[in-house]
Amino acid sequence: MLGSYSGELLKFVKRPAVWVVAGVWLALLLAFTELFPYIAYRSASNTQLAAGLLQPLLPAQLSGHAITGYPVWGGSLILVLGALCSGSEYGWGTLKTMLSNRPGRLTFYFAQLATLASAIAALVIVAFALSSLASVLIARSANVELDFPTATALAQAMAAGWLILVMWTLLGASLSIVFRGTALSIGLGLVWILAVENLIRYTASLIDAVAQAEKFMPGADAGSLVAALGAASASQTGIAAVVSGSQALWSVVLYTLLFGALGAVILVRRDVQ
Amino acid sequence: MADVALSTHGLTKRYGKATAVDGVNITVRHGEIYGFLGPNGAGKTTTLRMVLGLVRPSAGTAEVLGRAPGDPAGLARIGAMVESAAFYPYLSARDNLEVLARHANVPRPRVADVLTTVGLAARAGDRFASYSLGMKQRLGVAAALLKDPELLILDEPTNGLDPFGMADMNDLISRLGHEGKTVLLSSHNLAEVQQICDHVGVIFKGKLVAQSTVDELRGSAVLVISATPIEQAEKYLVGLVGREKVSVERDMIRVNVDGHESASINRQLVLAGVEVHELRREERSLEEAFMAMSATYAGTRGGSDAR
Ligand SMILES: Nc1ncnc2c1ncn2[C@@H]1O[C@H](COP(=O)(O)OP(=O)(O)OP(=O)(O)O)[C@@H](O)[C@H]1O
Ligand SMILES: [Mg+2]
Numbered sequence: 001m002l003g004s005y006s007g008e009l010l011k012f013v014k015r016p017a018v019w020v021v022a023g024v025w026l027a028l029l030l031a032f033t034e035l036f037p038y039i040a041y042r043s044a045s046n047t048q049l050a051a052g053l054l055q056p057l058l059p060a061q062l063s064g065h066a067i068t069g070y071p072v073w074g075g076s077l078i079l080v081l082g083a084l085c086s087g088s089e090y091g092w093g094t095l096k097t098m099l100s101n102r103p104g105r106l107t108f109y110f111a112q113l114a115t116l117a118s119a120i121a122a123l124v125i126v127a128f129a130l131s132s133l134a135s136v137l138i139a140r141s142a143n144v145e146l147d148f149p150t151a152t153a154l155a156q157a158m159a160a161g162w163l164i165l166v167m168w169t170l171l172g173a174s175l176s177i178v179f180r181g182t183a184l185s186i187g188l189g190l191v192w193i194l195a196v197e198n199l200i201r202y203t204a205s206l207i208d209a210v211a212q213a214e215k216f217m218p219g220a221d222a223g224s225l226v227a228a229l230g231a232a233s234a235s236q237t238g239i240a241a242v243v244s245g246s247q248a249l250w251s252v253v254l255y256t257l258l259f260g261a262l263g264a265v266i267l268v269r270r271d272v273q
Numbered sequence: 274m275a276d277v278a279l280s281t282h283g284l285t286k287r288y289g290k291a292t293a294v295d296g297v298n299i300t301v302r303h304g305e306i307y308g309f310l311g312p313n314g315a316g317k318t319t320t321l322r323m324v325l326g327l328v329r330p331s332a333g334t335a336e337v338l339g340r341a342p343g344d345p346a347g348l349a350r351i352g353a354m355v356e357s358a359a360f361y362p363y364l365s366a367r368d369n370l371e372v373l374a375r376h377a378n379v380p381r382p383r384v385a386d387v388l389t390t391v392g393l394a395a396r397a398g399d400r401f402a403s404y405s406l407g408m409k410q411r412l413g414v415a416a417a418l419l420k421d422p423e424l425l426i427l428d429e430p431t432n433g434l435d436p437f438g439m440a441d442m443n444d445l446i447s448r449l450g451h452e453g454k455t456v457l458l459s460s461h462n463l464a465e466v467q468q469i470c471d472h473v474g475v476i477f478k479g480k481l482v483a484q485s486t487v488d489e490l491r492g493s494a495v496l497v498i499s500a501t502p503i504e505q506a507e508k509y510l511v512g513l514v515g516r517e518k519v520s521v522e523r524d525m526i527r528v529n530v531d532g533h534e535s536a537s538i539n540r541q542l543v544l545a546g547v548e549v550h551e552l553r554r555e556e557r558s559l560e561e562a563f564m565a566m567s568a569t570y571a572g573t574r575g576g577s578d579a580r
Binding site: 003006007008015016097102103273 | 329343348349351358362363374375376416419
């Protein structure tokens with residue numbers, strides 16, 4: 001298993017597309033969670049509004065604020081990463097090369113998932129470092145005293161962020177196994193995160209049945225988890241306390257396991273061409 | 274059956290209504306180079322996929338090195354290239370092999386060794402995507418050799434190779450055979466199979482129609498005789514060896530007898546007053562034998578595509 005993991009890691013870090021996704025992801029993070037809100041704060045028309053806009057950008061709010069992007073746009077790019085990693089094996093025909101080489105199918109699959117999960121952990125750490133840096137700079141520029149969240153709160157936020165991204169990457173990976181390739185799986189995954197979850201969010205306020213269904217949606221539950229950690233609710237980020245924090249956590253964990261199991265079952269059962 | 278490296282029993286694969294592989298029983302013994310022949314679409318690749326555990330049989334079983342197909346412990350002793358060489362395009366040949374080596378827990382220096390074996394050492398740092406067809410194929414064979422496996426399963430390994438590459442590849446496979454490795458080789462190049470294989474299996478439309486040594490498949494040699502008067506010669510030969518062994522084709526008499534009888538037949542014809550212009554021993558090549566079989570089993574020269 002360790003050998004397979006190191007083999008998958010080598011494939012992963014040498015792949016240019018991986019670095020493109022990671023670079024774009026970090027750029028979007030800085031733009032959407034730090035830069036744009038900061039510009040909005042600077043251009044606020046009155047001081048009361050400005051104070052409200054500044055509040056979440058300060059280091060004290062770091063734990064919740066840093067992961068506001070994860071449930072929707074952050075998750076969607078990471079879904080692409082998962083689909084790229086598993087799905088390309090079909091397009092290149094490398095799945096048969098790997099599976100007729102040595103590892104059992106499950107070993108291969110879990111080595112791939114472990115690689116994704118560890119890469120996401122690294123990404124979250126870098127993201128938090130960048131967000132902390134940005135929040136400190138913002139606090140300095142606004143002449144606000146530095147006040148940091150507790151280590152526990154930070155660790156919780158990082159773990160929750162990691163879990164949400166792992167859930168979405170597993171959806172991408174398992175869809176790419178279901179559809180034997182990257183294109184359709186990325187398309188459908190993005191439609192789910194960006195369109196379907198959004199439409200459900202809007203319709204939920206109108207139709208009660210949809211509101212009940214929304215409580216069981218992976219995106220809505222990821223948003224609830226982030227909300228429970230102190231992020232401000234906002235429709236564009238998909239952050240809203242639809243369910244309680246603990247229910248949200250359970251739901252995201254279950255979806256993660258479900259998506260992971262889906263890919264495993266299909267990979268093990270299907271013929272490889 | 275300790276000497277059997279690979280065997281299949283009624284191996285069958287159906288895709289919908291079509292049967293790609295139909296009750297195939299092949300037996301490959303340890304240390305033998307086994308040629309797996311058949312026209313396009315006959316089911317060779319599908320059989321090899323089932324043997325490697327990539328494709329699940331619809332019926333029947335296979336046993337490879339004493340294990341079920343796809344069992345990691347078995348795969349550790351098998352090197353394979355199925356259909357075409359498929360690797361990560363953005364990685365160099367060296368890195369591609371490194372990935373496989375890590376998965377299979379193969380010591381690092383093996384990578385350089387096998388790259389040298391297939392003649393890719395000079396280009397090992399180039400991306401796979403930039404490789405020519407023949408170079409990709411060589412890398413495929415290098416990957417199959419990586420684990421120093423007991424059993425090599427190679428699906429058309431010379432596909433896309435230049436004449437030097439083919440010669441190298443055939444030398445390599447023969448050498449592996451001499452080193453005691455078992456090789457299951459599918460190929461369309463019958464001259465090369467005739468040269469390097471001990472046993473062959475022939476598959477038509479998913480069915481194994483022959484499995485024997487190369488020599489058995491080629492059948493016995495024939496004597497081709499040109500003599501005048503031809504009627505007298507034919508009559509005499511029929512008397513000598515029997516009607517069923519004598520035929521006349523384009524002014525030549527073909528006699529199905531062992532080559533070592535040629536001198537005595539020559540002498541007897543001359544004694545009988547026939548003038549012998551030419552008498553030679555003609556062997557049927559594997560290719561001729563294969564063509565003759567395809568007329569019987571496939572109806573046409575084509576494979577199951579015409580199904
Ligand atoms: N996944 C599949 N779905 C449907 N039919 C298939 C599939 N794979 C193979 N076949 C069919 O099975 C038959 C055997 O194919 P196979 O690839 O085993 O032939 P082959 O002997 O390797 O031919 P070639 O010499 O061209 O490589 C063909 O008719 C092919 O169309
Ligand atoms: Mg084939």
